[in-house]
Amino acid sequence: MKTLYRARRVYTLSHPQTGDWLLVDERHVERVGVGESPAADRLVELPGTVILPGFIDTHVHLTGTGLSRLGIPIERARSAEELLGLVAEELTHDPAKVLAHGFDESHWERPELPSGPDLDDLGDVPIILVRADGHLSLANAPALKESGAIELEGVERDEVGRPTGVVRREANERVQRWFHEALTDHEIRELQLQAAALAASRGVTCVHEMAIPAWRGRRDVEVLMEHRAQLPVDVVPYVADKDIPYVMDLGLETIGGDLSLDGSIGARTAALSEPYRDDRGRGALYEREDGLAEFFHNAHLAGFQVAVHAIGDAAIEQAVGAWERVYRALDSRGRRHFRARRHRIEHFELCTADQVERAAALGLAISIQPAFDAAWGHPGALYDRRLGSERAAAMNPFGALLARGLLLGAGSDSPITELDPMEGLWALETHHDPSQRMNREEAVRLFTAGSAALAHLEDKKGRLRPGMQADFAAYDADxxxxxxxxxxxxxxxVSRGREVFAT
Ligand SMILES: [Zn+2]
Structure with missing residues (x-):
């Protein structure tokens, strides 16, 4: 069964660079060409449109994306009062409990969070409000108590010992996991399906799912594994679980993903070598150095591609340093295999020039989130306030990473930023540092071929040439x-030859 798609232009990101028709044989691209088109069983006329390879998002939380589409739109709040107002409105519908994601006080005129008593005044229903970056939540007394988080590290307290409502670290993980563990399998499937359908509607044909059992329970990824073949887009799962036999039993060749070595700049939990500018702390490393090196070593020997989350320079140092320990113990053949494995670091935001060089020497691949720079990286924005202008200005040096030969792919970290590659393209072109910007074509390549290579899929995805998977989208505007x-x-x-979204 062959289908011919005829458009104004087909960008292949390969050779020839463009065509005006695309012939698909079942799930694969057979040919791209110009002018007289070959015979096909089915003809799809897309007059005036341009076709691009499907975008690939290297860092997505599917269930979280589904939830944040359905939940209270707290990302719209511009003050503590508005945030509380949105929750109060939701409570008029009598929910048994509330979890909402996405408030970002760094965009408020007065960035003070509501207090513990403010949250408790809303009612007796457990309420969990997750900050945009996921690394901090507000939880009222019933949520702290029922989830058991009250006992854990990371519950912020005032001078008389009362919880302020702010939870980080273990307590933050627990309140979120408590909510997620009460979801039924059916609900989880529906949320993941919603998110995958959203991806398809944005021209994304493949996502790298960053499952975090500590935040959402293991069932979240187990449900995904059962139905991922039926989802409208391809899903490459990475599981933030150090239990190697468990991840092996899931049938995966990837491990880690968003396994947190630190937190985020916004929550002041990113691990820094020098203190925050607006706080005395330096964040904290979540893993012990020996334990991390041992995990890397064992996972590498077991054949896994390993990824970890590292944002602050101290966390990046820990990741690069631990990989160097593993690498040094290998012979030259082992080192070649190591570099070919493309172990990943997610985010890599506050990296130093030295760390960039060392990561390049190890053949590490970097999963960047361009929209973080657009949201928080510009002068006067969050990173500037948290870190001071000198450190903030040096963050996310995308152009330098590419120039040093690091393999880069790009993602949204949805729901942290919109699952929308157009926002990512724009962020790459309007980077806060003009010397680190990319042009449109480089940006498109990053979100397609670059992101494919991050999951070792460059021979299957990211370009439209014969034999590649038929992953593409057609647009009225170019x-x-x-x-x-x-x-x-x-x-x-179209994802693997299936028409998964159409207007
Ligand atoms: Zn992360």
């Missing part, structure tokens, strides 16, 4: 030549 690509949406998305 995302490559439009002045501002934001808001451009596909009219048709």
């Amino acid at each position: 995302p490559v030549s439009a002045d501002d690509p934001r808001g451009i949406r596909p009219v048709l998305t």
Whole structure:
């Protein structure tokens, strides 16, 4: 069964660079060409459109994305009062408990969070409000008590010992996990399906799922493994679990993913070598150095591609240093295999020039989140306030990472930023440091071929050439030549030959 798609232009990101038709044989690209088109069983006319390879998002939390689409839109709050107001409104519908994601006080005029008593005044229902970056939550007394988080590290307290409502670290993990563990398998499947459908509607045909059992329980990824073949887009799961036999039993060749070596700049839990500018702390490392090196060693020997989350320079140092220990113990053949494995670091935001060099020497791959820079990286924004302008200015040096030969792919960290590659493209072109910007074509390559290579899928995805998987989307407006690509949406998305989204 062959299908011919005819468009105004087909960008292949390969050779030839463009065509005006694309012939698909079941799940694969057979040919791209110009002019007279070959015979096919089915013809799909897409007059005036341009076709691009499907975008690949290297860092997505599917269940969280589904939940944040359904939940209270607390990302819209512009003050503590508005945040409380949105929750109060939700409580008029009598929910048994509330979890909402996405408030970001760094965009408020007065960035003070509501207090513990403010939250408790809302009612007796457990309430959990997760900050945009996920590494801090607000939890009222019933949520702290029922989840058991009250006993754990990370519950912030005032001078008389009362919880302020702010939870980080273990307590934050627990309140979120407590909520997620009460979801039924059916609910989890539906949330993941919603998120995958959203991806398809944005021209994304493959996502790297960052499952975090500590935040969402193991069942979250187990449910995903059962139905991922039926989802509208391809899912490459990474599980933040150090239990190697467990992840092996899931049938995966990847491990770690968003396994946190530290937290986030916004929650002041990213691990820094020098203190925050607006706080005395330096964040904290979540893993012990020996334990991490041992995990890396064992996971590498077991054949896994390993990924970890590291944002602050101290966490990046820990990741790079632990990999160097593993690498040094290998012979030259072992080192070649090591570099070919493309172990990943997610985020890699506050990296030093020295760390960039060392990561490049190890063949590490970096999963960047361009939209973080757009949201928080510009002068006067969150990173600047937390770290001071000198450190903030040096963050996310995307151009330098590429120039040093690091393999890069890009993602949204949805629901932390929108699952929308157009926002990512724009962020890459408007980086806070003009010397680190990319042009549109480089940005598109990063979100397609680059992201494919991060999961060792460069021979299957990211370009439209014969034999590659038929992953693409057609657009009325051209995302490559439009002045501002934001808001451009596909009219048709095809994932492995299946038409998974159409307007
Ligand atoms: Zn992360």
